[in-house]
Amino acid sequence: MPYFDYKNFIPKSVAWFVAALLILLPLFTRNSITLSIFISSGVWAIAVMGFTLILRTGQFSMGQAAFMALGAYATAIFTLQSGIPFWPGFLLAGIVSGIIALLIGLVVLRVGGIYFSIITLALAEIIRIIAERWESVTHGVRGLRPPLPPTISLGGLEINFATSAIPYYYFMIILVVITGIVFWRLEHSRIGGTFSSMAANQILAEHQGIHLMKYRVIAFTVAGIFAGYAGAYYASFLSIITPQMFGLWQSIQIMMMSIVGGISSIVSGALIGATILYTLSIYLSRLPIYNIQYLLFGAAVVLVLLFLPKGTGLVDLWGKFWRKVFREPEEYEIPEDSEMATE
Amino acid sequence: MTLLELNGVTKFFGKLAALEEIDLTVDEGEVVGIVGPNGSGKTTLINVISGYYRPTSGTVFFNGDKISGLRPDQIASRGIVRTFQSNVLFEGATVLESMLIGSFLQYKTTDWQSFLETKTYKDDHERVVGKVIELLKQFEIFNDIFLPAAGLSHGYQRMLGIAMALIANPKVLLLDEPTTGMNHQEAMFVVENIKKIGEQGITVILIEHNMKVLLNIATRVVVLNFGNKIAEGKPQEVMSKPEVIDAYLGTETI
């Protein structure tokens, strides 16, 4: 798998353009459905980034959705039953899911490999079952209704989360940007190289001085923290959290978004994969053909795995396309390591 | 000054004794050759020293500290680094990438500093890259740095392996059959480099089948057979010992 090929190439101009577009989107449309599609895509993208990060350390986690559930329920329970205001409650979401990810990771990442994957599967189901059965706290299948963020008054401006989706939209952009920066730094710092080395050759990495457990736990915990925030945000946006929202099958869908988007770039791949698959699923579910989106997504993942070079996804095709169109050789003949240019 | 000390190191796999009561001391600056027919336990010995295996009984000391039972990364960070005979590469990585991600121990800055990309880290990184380039030039694979490491010939892959071991700042270098699978030219090149490594003050332990190599560079040779140490001494002396010739009968030429 290409833990090393940073072939995705998005010219800075394009990136800024898209960013500007996103920020100004609410000026073009007040359609809450369009906004909510972007919002939801962002939520899943955050979870996907976590999955890809864990994948970069060589582990296959089926638990990302479970951490979303943990974050969502944590916020809902704390704000509803302990009367904590929204924002502290929201902050708690990531802390709770992060601590649980840390504890679980410390125990479970020792085994690694297929056993680890099965355990994350089991954990996803265990959390769903607890959410269903622990009626007194989680209200079972009926779920909880987390509160909305309170209206914020800034100068003369009133930001009211209850009346339109636009405040949620900007909230989402902030979340995605923060998450994106963290994951991007992780990927492009020495830590990212360490992760890749573990995935590429675990034994060799260990003998070169890399403490495998430490870095596996770091990846797993960071992924868990942000998945928790994504879950808490989504539950607040939808005003509901039920056990079915974030289960094993959602974890698998997160995986599919990661693969289709491309794992060679954690942030871009996640954004592309989540946005495309989520948006398509919304439109496809409106067609009278049952379940075509599942058929297509399953097929898409398999096709990507089979036919695109070693695990590249859409993000790399995008890079290739731009290279063909713009052909800016100086930008990438020398790899990201600019020290080489002086030799 | 004794650097590495093995006391009664024994390693069982089930009922099979791969190593039996091995006592060994290695002093600083030595170049110790480990020889023995196939299956005599040479690689197991390296695996035990490097921490990949925990000895069934006995202890390994490094600079007076007990290291048997530590993880491989802990042992590597103390300065004992090994090469591999197979499974040498980081899958999918170019030559340069392999060296960079393998240079974990060369850095003096922390992960957090690298995450924040502080000035200290950037300077450290530049220093490390400089060392990487130096090593790659030394091993003549500098021209291929952007090529996938898997595309190198076997000989050059092994050189990359040695370069990776060196970038990890070893005090003791464990080489697992460094010249096996190489032609004479490549083998001699490796020998020259091992000499240079020795001159830099790094203690070398190498598993070798090629006696010419050992006669050339080894200060001492240890002979294993069936997990036991059967002889030890200067290369010339050891080669002519009857029990050594016996053990090798029909296997390698001396």
Add this chain to the structure above:
Amino acid sequence: MPPAEIWIDGLIQSCIYMTMAFGMVLVFSILGILNWTHGQFYMLGAFVVYYAVSSWGIPFPISLIISGIVIAGLGMMVEKFVIERLTAPGYGMLYVTAATLALIFFFEGAAGMAFGLDDKGLAMVLPGVLDLGSFSISYQKIAVIAFTLVIMITMYIVLNRTRMGLAIRAAAQEPIAASLYGINVKRVSLIVMGIGCGLAAMAGSIMAPVLYVNPFIGRVPMIFSLLAIVIGGLGSLTGAIVGAIILGFLNSVIAYHVSYLSEAVLFVLVVAILLIRPQGLFGAPIK
């Protein structure tokens, strides 16, 4: 002491999971991968039988065999065109895992598109119940038990007394040595995949009249047979059988006694096993 119905239900579950788990372990032994799509073959087999019986009027036993053969063929195609390519040198386990997980959705989507999402009921092929005094058991359930016995005996004979079985066992244990002896490991892998998927399909078929048929019925059996083989040990056929028996009865009995969190108990048990003794009961110890 739970009533007899619980024990019978446990036995039925054991039978189904046994058949599925056996197929999963066979595939795991030869191909080295966990086929996450295994449950979908169960589901597809049920659909084949449903249409064979209700639309084409083919008698149930023959439909059962047809479904086994058809789905075995499907499984072999999946093996040839997907799994084989993704387990070639240079690819990792992660690829196959991702692909087989994605195929779950592919098959569910396909079945949903082709057959619709509604529950389809297959009339009891063997209506009526056997009255045994204090409890009764439907003939269909007896058929499940009998079917499983037949399957297990057949598998035992095939694996231990036929040349193909010998080839399979050799390829499972030592693929390199086996190929040196002239065994075409690729062909054996294909056949084993066929057998495994065929078994899953027949399990789905025999259960179709007992429950209902819809595109999602493969999920639970897949998860449970996975749990069974973890309990029994990932590479072990005996383990698959024993694990399935333990799991089937445990599931039934626990649900009866402690329905509150019974499902969770099984998953917790599996997690504990994977942490403490990952090789399960009969698997080979891992380093």
